[in-house]
Amino acid sequence: MPTITVQLFEGRDTNKKREYAQALTAETVRVLGCKPEAVEVIFVDVKRENWASAGELWSDKS
Amino acid sequence: MPTITVQLFEGRDTNKKREYAQALTAETVRVLGCKPEAVEVIFVDVKRENWASAGELWSDKS
Amino acid sequence: MPTITVQLFEGRDTNKKREYAQALTAETVRVLGCKPEAVEVIFVDVKRENWASAGELWSDKS
Amino acid sequence: MPTITVQLFEGRDTNKKREYAQALTAETVRVLGCKPEAVEVIFVDVKRENWASAGELWSDKS
Amino acid sequence: MPTITVQLFEGRDTNKKREYAQALTAETVRVLGCKPEAVEVIFVDVKRENWASAGELWSDKS
């Protein structure tokens, strides 16, 4: 029952998410040996102003 | 201090969320024996294009 | 596909978790109108030394 | 590699988030003794209708 | 800066986790076009008594 939550910057379109969800699911099935039906993938779109690395918002990085 | 985070498809209105938060809180109080004031419920609205089961986005399921 | 994650203090036994999971699932089905098979519940046991309210660890509260 | 996820009510502007991310990062570096580059901060804006305490939505509290 | 959190049943050994982390990272780099250094993977081991599907704990499933 692996549940994969991916926090990523907003802006990827549905085609990209479709491809990415398929890839994550396929690798999970291959490596863990579970059924595809057991795999859930949830994307969390994060705005650049909501993510800081080393104390600096990504919306501020040039 | 139970904190209940619910990831669910977007689209439920405030009336539904109000009823659902009350129900989850009431059952938590009844089963765990804690005070209502100790219970937090957070809803996370997820778009169908951001959730995949078995590698397929829910926005693609017919 | 509601996924319910509950952070709670460690110490509840399996009987209690079984009853609680059933209760949360039943209320989710009743209020949201989804199938039981769509509901996932994940418990996260938290040590009292890993949870602070108002800046005080619960392991320090008398 | 501390990763700090903050769920907070929506409505804080970018200036406030910038100041808050800096403060959380600085305290993490000071107390844990890690490098700033190791610290990630992610803000999750939550609507008042998506958060209930004691079974009551915050959008309903007067 | 994709951060991938995987909730999975406990019991996978370090070799399996190493292979899985590499696979998830490689696919993320390939599909999203980011650098490997930007990808974080965090595994959350979940006991079968802490996960219920359709209201039934996995430790109870035969």
Next chain:
Amino acid sequence: MPTITVQLFEGRDTNKKREYAQALTAETVRVLGCKPEAVEVIFVDVKRENWASAGELWSDKS
């Protein structure tokens, strides 16, 4: 009602967590202007074999 979840490597003792929880809470109160009672802090101890950066487990890094 800010809820701060910190994923960090396991190994910090209770004294360190106490100091860190106080610091995070104090900065939250100062910057956001909320009451201390509104601030929750939850620590999630992560094993080095459960965290990978750039596809490499931290338990493998020399």
